[in-house]
Amino acid sequence: MPTVPLVPTVRRRQLGGLVRQYRKSAGMSGEAVAVAMRWDPGKISRIENAKGQLNPKDVPRLLGCMGVEDAAAVAVMEALARDAGKTGWWQTYSGVMAPSYADLISLERDAHSVSEWSPLLIPGLLQTSAYAREAISSHALTRTADEVAALAEVRVTRQSVLTTRPERPPLKLRAVISESVLHQRFAVQPELMQEQVALLIARSRLPNVTIQVMPLNSTPHPGGAGAFSLFGFPHPMPDVVQIENLKGSNYAEGGEDVTLFDDAFNLIVGSALSVDDSLALLKKMEKWKTT
Numbered sequence: 001m002p003t004v005p006l007v008p009t010v011r012r013r014q015l016g017g018l019v020r021q022y023r024k025s026a027g028m029s030g031e032a033v034a035v036a037m038r039w040d041p042g043k044i045s046r047i048e049n050a051k052g053q054l055n056p057k058d059v060p061r062l063l064g065c066m067g068v069e070d071a072a073a074v075a076v077m078e079a080l081a082r083d084a085g086k087t088g089w090w091q092t093y094s095g096v097m098a099p100s101y102a103d104l105i106s107l108e109r110d111a112h113s114v115s116e117w118s119p120l121l122i123p124g125l126l127q128t129s130a131y132a133r134e135a136i137s138s139h140a141l142t143r144t145a146d147e148v149a150a151l152a153e154v155r156v157t158r159q160s161v162l163t164t165r166p167e168r169p170p171l172k173l174r175a176v177i178s179e180s181v182l183h184q185r186f187a188v189q190p191e192l193m194q195e196q197v198a199l200l201i202a203r204s205r206l207p208n209v210t211i212q213v214m215p216l217n218s219t220p221h222p223g224g225a226g227a228f229s230l231f232g233f234p235h236p237m238p239d240v241v242q243i244e245n246l247k248g249s250n251y252a253e254g255g256e257d258v259t260l261f262d263d264a265f266n267l268i269v270g271s272a273l274s275v276d277d278s279l280a281l282l283k284k285m286e287k288w289k290t291t
Contacts, residue, residue, distance in 0.1 A: 010106040012050035014237055015080040017253060018073075019062070020048040026066040036065040056081040073236045080237075093154050096147045100249040105154075107240060108161050113172035113232035115265050117223050119214070122196060123175045126203055126211070129156050131196045134186055162206060172232075174210040176223070176265075176272050182213070182285055197286045204279055212272040213281055221271040222264035230261055 023033055023044070030044040037043075037058070046052025054062070056078045063074055090097065090105045108114065108125070116123050121135055132152040140148060161171040177200075186192045204211045214223065231240040238254030241261045252258065273281060 009050070009084060010103045011080050011084045011086075011110070014253075015054060015077060015084055016048040016050045017238065018077055018080075018236060019044070019054070022063065022066045022068050022073075023048075026068075028066060033062070033065060037062060053084070054081045070236065072234070076234060076237055089157065090154060093150055096143075096150045097154065100251070101154075103251065104242065104249060105158055107231045107242070108158060108171060109165060111171065111231040111233055111240075112168070113174070114229055115174045115232070115262075116227075116229040117176050117265060117268050118181070118227055119178040119223055120181065120227060122177060122181060122200070123173075124155050125159050125162060125171075125173055126175060126200055127155060127159075128192070128196050128199050129153075130189060130192050132156060134189070134192065162203070162209060170206075170208045172208045174212075174269075176212045176214055176268050178214045178223075179216050179281070182282075194286065197282055201279065201282050201286060204275075204282070210275055211278055211282075212269065212275060213278040214268070214272045215281075218271045221268050223268045223271075225264075228261055228264075230258065230265060 023030065030048075031041055033039075033044050034041050043052055047054050059078045059081055060074050063069070063077065068074075088105065088109065090102055094102070114125075116125075121127075122131060124132070127135065129152060132155040133148060136143070136151050136155070137145075137148045140151065143151070162173060163170055165171065182193070182197065184193060200211060203209050214221075227244050229242040229244075231242070233239055239258045239262075240254075241252050241258050243250045243252075272278070
């Protein structure tokens with residue numbers, strides 16, 4: 001029976017990236033590591049390229065041969081190796097989801113925090129079901145009504161990470177939303193934004209959620225370049241930046257790219273209304289929309 005190739009999941013890519021990082025820091029070739037581990041020469045390459053499995057029991061010995069004795073690094077890599085092939089509830093929707101969207105959901109499940117700048121839409125983790133359907137149908141131009149409904153269901157189900165996650169605390173979310181987004185109108189559902197603003201107010205009361213509004217008269221800031229999200233991970237995993245466009249999402253891990261977007265987000269936060277002023281504006285808009 002032919003061997004089924006492994007799917008390079010987010011966790012496998014993260015695991016492979018860490019193995020490559022530690023190997024290079026140790027000044028070792030893949031062949032040298034393979035000899036030390038008594039593996040076939042191609043195994044390290046497959047692991048680093050997210051196409052091979054790493055047994056969790058081999059992690060301490062593998063790191064040890066590369067001079068890594070950090071207990072936190074061992075624990076994180078053992079967890080990645082153990083969970084690399086696991087799938088989640090979103091696999092039920094694999095027929096309508098792009099691989100990059102599955103990556104996003106996996107990142108939200110594993111990260112300890114996400115910082116999001118959203119100039120054109122309410123962030124997905126903060127959308128009502130009705131808003132999600134309208135937003136998806138307006139952007140996914142080739143989707144059928146059933147596919148739009150399925151994707152909206154996925155978007156709402158994703159939000160559970162803000163209240164409960166297996167084996168880890170709820171995701172910390174810091175979102176900066178453009179005020180212009182709050183003025184959107186939906187002719188078919190005039191009450192839609194009223195419900196959406198009410199949900200933003202409710203979500204802002206969660207201890208792990210921070211919402212700020214970028215006012216229409218804000219000072220210039222780097223957010224004009226477009227939407228992005230920064231995912232923070234525990235040491236030694238690198239942070240990840242997601243950049244969205246009409247075709248989907250692109251991801252970059254660690255290094256100068258993440259530093260650039262982290263600096264940009266701090267400047268965006270500085271140009272936005274304070275948390276208290278943002279909440280006051282949301283409450284004012286909710287009251288205005290009900291009159």
